[in-house]
Amino acid sequence: MALKYELIKKDKYSNARVGVIHTAHGDIPTPIFMPVGTLGTVKTMTPEDLLGMGAKIILGNTYHLYLKPGMDIMKKAGGLHKFMNWDKPILTDSGGFQVFSLSDNRKITEEGVTFRSHIDGSKHLFTPEKSISIQNDIHSDIMMSFDECVDARADYDYVENSMKRTLRWAKRGLDYHKEHSHPDQSLFGIVQGGMFKDLRERSARETTAMDFDGFSIGGLSVGETKEEMIDILNFTTPFLPKDKPRYNMGVGTPDYLFESFEAGIDMADCVLPTRIARNGTALTSRGRLVVKNAAYKEDFTSLDHECDCYTCRNYSRAYIRHLMNVNEILGARLLSYHNLYFLLKMCENIREAIMEDRFLDYKKEFYDKYGY
Ligand SMILES: CNc1nc2c(CCc3ccc(C(F)(F)F)cc3)c3[nH]c(N)nc(=O)c3cc2[nH]1
Numbered sequence: 001m002a003l004k005y006e007l008i009k010k011d012k013y014s015n016a017r018v019g020v021i022h023t024a025h026g027d028i029p030t031p032i033f034m035p036v037g038t039l040g041t042v043k044t045m046t047p048e049d050l051l052g053m054g055a056k057i058i059l060g061n062t063y064h065l066y067l068k069p070g071m072d073i074m075k076k077a078g079g080l081h082k083f084m085n086w087d088k089p090i091l092t093d094s095g096g097f098q099v100f101s102l103s104d105n106r107k108i109t110e111e112g113v114t115f116r117s118h119i120d121g122s123k124h125l126f127t128p129e130k131s132i133s134i135q136n137d138i139h140s141d142i143m144m145s146f147d148e149c150v151d152a153r154a155d156y157d158y159v160e161n162s163m164k165r166t167l168r169w170a171k172r173g174l175d176y177h178k179e180h181s182h183p184d185q186s187l188f189g190i191v192q193g194g195m196f197k198d199l200r201e202r203s204a205r206e207t208t209a210m211d212f213d214g215f216s217i218g219g220l221s222v223g224e225t226k227e228e229m230i231d232i233l234n235f236t237t238p239f240l241p242k243d244k245p246r247y248n249m250g251v252g253t254p255d256y257l258f259e260s261f262e263a264g265i266d267m268a269d270c271v272l273p274t275r276i277a278r279n280g281t282a283l284t285s286r287g288r289l290v291v292k293n294a295a296y297k298e299d300f301t302s303l304d305h306e307c308d309c310y311t312c313r314n315y316s317r318a319y320i321r322h323l324m325n326v327n328e329i330l331g332a333r334l335l336s337y338h339n340l341y342f343l344l345k346m347c348e349n350i351r352e353a354i355m356e357d358r359f360l361d362y363k364k365e366f367y368d369k370y371g372y
């Protein structure tokens with residue numbers, strides 16, 4: 001069956017809420033952070049690592065997997081779960097966002113988006129139907145509607161026309177989904193509308209009028225200011241039905257996660273923790289720590305003195321700094337593990353705080369220590 005969202009408890013003093021998303025590949029406690037597994041792997045992490053750190057769902061990348069290894073191999077493998085040996089939920093994006101952030105000379109028409117592969121320059125066309133079909137082949141548990149994510153600085157006319165086309169694409173994708181998807185697969189609609197509240201309201205009302213299994217807020221974390229993100233987030237979220245999951249796409253840093261969950265968002269994703277790990281930066285309860293700094297040359301304490309993860313229980317800042325300085329892959333792996341664990345643990349603490357009506361207290365305590 002398609003997913004079922006179960007609301008457990010709303011925080012007394014904010015819109016933050018605890019719930020469970022029941023899927024064919026297992027239950028997802030919310031609020032939850034979802035590690036990004038672009039190329040069929042959360043970089044440097046095995047599925048056992050992901051289970052050990054408390055990951056409940058990971059993201060797969062439709063655009064990338066379509067180009068490599070391609071859907072022929074994906075189908076022969078029996079889908080992404082089998083291919084990558086991850087038997088818990090997988091959420092996939094619809095590919096449009098990745099086409100715009102990665103490929104060359106893409107062109108938008110009513111039919112869809114034509115683009116050239118960033119790998120070999122070959123020509124391709126993504127349509128709403130094609131996007132669902134690829135997500136079907138991946139065996140995605142939670143699929144995204146094919147949309148256009150507009151730049152934060154796009155003008156009103158462009159955003160209005162794009163938003164209306166995204167609604168037409170959403171309808172086409174939903175019709176194709178009802179006809180072709182496996183009953184265990186779910187589909188989310190995506191609300192667009194840029195930085196314009198009237199367009200956000202129209203997009204939200206018309207998207208939620210369609211019977212999607214959940215709803216994403218798109219078009220954020222694309223260069224707007226933090227104030228704009230929070231303003232659009234808090235304006236848009238109330239239009240989303242309370243009895244279905246809400247996903248704020250591309251979020252984020254700890255503060256963006258707190259702001260999203262405070263607004264009533266249930267799900268968030270971001271490449272941040274693994275990306276900054278590969279650059280030698282750790283997220284800690286006292287803020288970011290650039291472990292490559294000379295200051296840590298003889299610091300034999302753990303990355304985060306309050307963290308009980310595998311990395312923090314077994315390795316020192318000095319050792320991880322050394323690994324990064326000699327470009328040893330283990331450095332990126334130990335930092336990735338810790339950064340993902342840090343955000344997943346933060347979400348677990350947030351869920352506990354909501355259960356005790358002290359979400360805002362926990363947010364303040366976290367912000368004060370982190371240095372926000
Ligand atoms: C970083 N900011 C941001 N990311 C955004 C994303 C991508 C989310 C995503 C999903 C899957 C992966 C994968 F690597 F795991 F595959 C990686 C990233 C958006 N996606 C869609 N469809 N509409 C949007 O309007 C939108 C806005 C977004 N702002």
Ligand SMILES: [Zn+2]
Nearest residue numbers: 307309312338
């Ligand atoms: Zn740690």
